[in-house]
Amino acid sequence: MKIYRSYQEVDKELEILKVEKELAYQKFLRELDETKESLEFRNIIGDTPKKAINILKMLSGPIKSAALTYLFRKIF
Missing domain, CATH: 1.20.5 (Single alpha-helices involved in coiled-coils or other helix-helix interfaces)
Incomplete structure (x- = not known):
C-alpha cells in the first residue's frame, strides 16, 4: 500500500x-x-486464388481448359 x-x-x-x-x-x-x-x-x-490464377495464365490451350474444368469442379 x-x-x-x-x-x-x-x-x-x-x-x-x-x-x-x-x-x-x-x-x-x-x-x-x-x-x-x-x-x-x-x-x-489469402493469396491462394491469386496464385492459382497466375499459374493458369502460364498455361495455354487444352492444358488450360482442362485445368479450369478441374478447378471449377472442385470449387462448385
Whole structure:
C-alpha cells in the first residue's frame, strides 16, 4: 500500500493511471480492429486464388481448359 504525503502526489498518480488506462483502451481497440480484419473473408482465403490464377495464365490451350474444368469442379 502506497502512502501519499500530499494531494499533489495523489493527483499525479491519478493522472498516470488515467493515461495508462487510455493507452490500454487504445491498444484494445487496435487489436480488436486487427482481429476483425483478420476474420474477413478475403484474408481467410489469402493469396491462394491469386496464385492459382497466375499459374493458369502460364498455361495455354487444352492444358488450360482442362485445368479450369478441374478447378471449377472442385470449387462448385
